[in-house]
Amino acid sequence: MDENRPYMVYLPPTYETGENTYPVIYLLDGDIHRFKGFVGVLESLSTGTLESQVQEAIVIAIPNTNRSRDLTPSSLREWKFKGRVLETFKQTGNAKQFAKFLKKELIPAVDTKYRTSQRRVLVGESFGGLFAAYTLIESPSVFTDYLIIDPTSLWDNDYLNLSLNAGNRDKKFNSRVYFAFANNSHLGDIGLTNYKWGSTFASSVIDNNDAISQQQYFENETHGTVAFLAWYNGLKTLIPTTE
C-alpha cells in the first residue's frame, strides 16, 4: 500500500494460558470504538457470560487511512444514482490493491505472529460491506467466512450484481456468508434500491452456496445502527460452538 498500516489485536481469554489455535476475525473500519464494541460482543458470546455460544477468536481491527480509496472496487469521482450525484471523492477504486495487501501482507503477518487456525472471518459494513462482497466475488478463498452488513449496493449503478452476472454467473460459492440489511426506507428511493440490489445479490450468493449462508433484515434498525445486531446474529451464525 506504500504506507504504514497499523492494526489493533484482541486475543481471547484462554490465549495466554493454552496452546489452541483460533479463528481470526478481520474487522474493517476498525477504529477504537468499533473495535471495543465488536470485541464486547465476541467476549460475551464466547464466554460464560452468554453460555459460550460462539468460538473464541482473535480479532484484527484495521483502521482506515483512506476509506473511499481502499474499500471501493471501481473508480468513480462522482457517485451517481439516477442522475443525482450522491457524493464526490478524491480517490476510489483501490479495492483490488487493498485485498492484495490483506492476502499477501497482513494475513501472513498475523498467521506468523499468532496461533491462528485456517478459519478467517471478514467483517465489513457499508463501504466495508461492499469491499467484503467484492472480495467474496473475486477472491473468495482469502476468507472462509463473510459477515456483510448493509453493504453499499448502490455503488456504481449496481456494481455487485453486474459483476456477479458478468464474469461470475455460474460461480459456486463455498464460504459461510451472513448478510444483514437495515431498514433505510426513510431515505426513499435510495434506501429502498440499496436494499433491493443488496438483497438480490445476497440471494444469488445464498442460492449458489454449498456452505451455510443467510440474509437477515432488521426492520427496526437503520444503516447507522444495524451493526450491533448484525455482529450478534452474524457471529452466532458463522462461528457457533456447536459446529
Next chain:
Amino acid sequence: MDENRPYMVYLPPTYETGENTYPVIYLLDGDIHRFKGFVGVLESLSTGTLESQVQEAIVIAIPNTNRSRDLTPSSLREWKFKGRVLETFKQTGNAKQFAKFLKKELIPAVDTKYRTSQRRVLVGESFGGLFAAYTLIESPSVFTDYLIIDPTSLWDNDYLNLSLNAGNRDKKFNSRVYFAFANNSHLGDIGLTNYKWGSTFASSVIDNNDAISQQQYFENETHGTVAFLAWYNGLKTLIPTTE
C-alpha cells in the same frame, strides 16, 4: 461488608479530555467477561459507531465474593418451588447489608473519585435482577435507573410480589425501569412461573410509575442468553441522548 470489595472502572472516551460529569452504571455479577461485554455495548451505543444513541457513562463492575449471600433478600437454606428443592445454599439473605454497602460506601467513594452526575443506573441479572428489584422496592432513590434482566422471581415463593403487596401496595415509583424477560418455557413450570411472577411484578411497577418504564419479552432468548439484548435495548430506553 467486613471484606475487601474490588471493583473495575470504565471511563468513557471523552472523560480524560473534558470536564463533563457522567451517569454511573453499577454492574452486578461484574466479572471481567461481563464487564468487557457490557462496556462493548455501551461504547458502541455512546459513540459514532452506532450514531451516539445513548449517553456516555462511567461503569463500575462489582465482582461477586459470595453471590447467594449478597444478592438475595431473604434467608433460605433450601430454595423450594412447589415442594421441590431447587437449590441449597450456605448463605443467603444479605441483600439489605449489600445495598447498604453500595449506598454508604461504594457510591460515595465513586462520587468522590470521579466526575459523576446524579444519574445512577443499577444493572442486575438473575439473582442480580432479584437484588435490583429488591432495591427498587426498599430504597428506590439509591439509583435513578434500574435495568432488571430475567430476575429470579421464583425466589422464596414469589418474594417480590409478596413484598410489594405487603408493605408497599400503594407505593408510587419514580425511577426509570427497564425489565427484560427471557423465554424459559423449556424449563416447564419453573420457567413459566418465573416469568409469570416477574411480569406481574414488572406490571405493578410500571403501572405505578411516573417515570418512563417498560418490560420486554425475548421469545428467542433464554435465561442464560438474554443479557445482551437486554443491555442493548435497556440502555437505549434508560439513557438515550435524546432526553
